Amino acid sequence: MSNKKLQVTLVFLSPNGTTKTLAKMVGESLNDFNVRYIDLGDAEIQDDKLQDIIGTTDILGVGTPVYHLTMLHPIRKFLDNLAEVDGSHYGFSFVTYGHVSTGKAISQVCKALHNKGYGILGALKTTAPHFYESLDGYPADDDYDLVEEFVNIIQARLENNISWDDMNKLLNFQPLKTKIMYHFAQVFARFRVPSIKYDADLCNQCKRCEKVCPVHIIDADNLPEKGDGCFHCYNCVRFCPTGAMHTDLSKLEKLVNLNKRIVSENPVRAVI
Numbered sequence: 001m002s003n004k005k006l007q008v009t010l011v012f013l014s015p016n017g018t019t020k021t022l023a024k025m026v027g028e029s030l031n032d033f034n035v036r037y038i039d040l041g042d043a044e045i046q047d048d049k050l051q052d053i054i055g056t057t058d059i060l061g062v063g064t065p066v067y068h069l070t071m072l073h074p075i076r077k078f079l080d081n082l083a084e085v086d087g088s089h090y091g092f093s094f095v096t097y098g099h100v101s102t103g104k105a106i107s108q109v110c111k112a113l114h115n116k117g118y119g120i121l122g123a124l125k126t127t128a129p130h131f132y133e134s135l136d137g138y139p140a141d142d143d144y145d146l147v148e149e150f151v152n153i154i155q156a157r158l159e160n161n162i163s164w165d166d167m168n169k170l171l172n173f174q175p176l177k178t179k180i181m182y183h184f185a186q187v188f189a190r191f192r193v194p195s196i197k198y199d200a201d202l203c204n205q206c207k208r209c210e211k212v213c214p215v216h217i218i219d220a221d222n223l224p225e226k227g228d229g230c231f232h233c234y235n236c237v238r239f240c241p242t243g244a245m246h247t248d249l250s251k252l253e254k255l256v257n258l259n260k261r262i263v264s265e266n267p268v269r270a271v272i
């Protein structure tokens with residue numbers, strides 16, 4: 001198969017920006033392809049337009065941060081709504097995670113693409129800072145090397161396809177401990193994630209929280225009510241200039257540190 005002029009679309013969601021950075025790194029390394037980017041957090045993107053774009057895509061790359069050992073729910077919805085394709089379409093996944101574990105995110109994205117008819121070219125994972133940490137040092141030099149390795153593998157697998165059975169074996173890399181933890185993580189997430197509080201006296205109605213919410217569920221005129229689908233990215237807290245939107249981050253840091261001690265995935269970065 002000739003790599004020339006193939007259309008690659010990189011679809012991602014990235015509340016804190018690190019998955020978006022990774023998408024750009026992958027896209028900029030795919031020199032022999034036409035590359036376009038779709039940020040699902042972009043309020044402008046309409047479902048029908050999205051489907052039109054995907055309809056003219058040869059290779060679909062799907063990027064998600066890992067939250068509670070899984071992909072973000074808008075990514076799942078995007079994958080669920082994807083139209084089925086014939087065998088001439090390919091897909092891959094790229095994920096960022098906060099040094100705990102990628103859990104099931106990579107295999108879930110790849111399996112969803114496979115179920116829609118995409119031939120799976122591989123996956124890429126790298127660790128990235130949490131939103132309360134500095135982004136200095138990300139991406140690391142190792143990340144650039146990893147992306148280069150990934151792009152080489154994609155190109156090789158376009159020439160010599162890897163079977164789904166073989167790919168599925170590669171995707172099944174998590175230790176049993178992580179597979180068991182996955183189910184607990186889904187339940188714990190509901191109870192242990194610090195809640196977001198709102199102090200109307202401090203709110204100046206700047207509407208910044210509305211703009212930075214990746215799932216657009218905030219109407220600043222109706223706070224503290226929010227629409228359904230908050231996945232606790234804390235963008236509304238981080239970007240609130242007055243502290244009207246606030247939370248106790250120490251709880252979150254403790255939770256993350258505990259999780260790091262329990263699972264802590266190795267190798268940290270990998271091409272699959």
Ligand SMILES: Cc1cc2nc3c(=O)[nH]c(=O)nc-3n(C[C@H](O)[C@H](O)[C@H](O)COP(=O)(O)O)c2cc1C
Pocket residue numbers: 013014015016017018019020064065066067068069070096097098099100101102103127128129130131193231232233234
């Ligand atoms: C609510 C929440 C849950 C998270 N869960 C995990 C997790 O299960 N494993 C992990 O390694 N990192 C976890 N992280 C860290 C993110 O995966 C990491 O910061 C990622 O790089 C964020 O991507 P972004 O910059 O594109 O938003 C979590 C972060 C948040 C806010």
Ligand code: SF4
Pocket residue numbers: 196212213214215216217218226229230231232233234235236237
């Ligand atoms: S409401 Fe706040 S924490 Fe929830 S998804 Fe939107 S920005 Fe993130």
Ligand code: SF4
Pocket residue numbers: 202203204205206207208209210220239240241242243244245
């Ligand atoms: S960002 Fe903060 S101050 Fe601005 S509207 Fe939202 S809650 Fe109010």
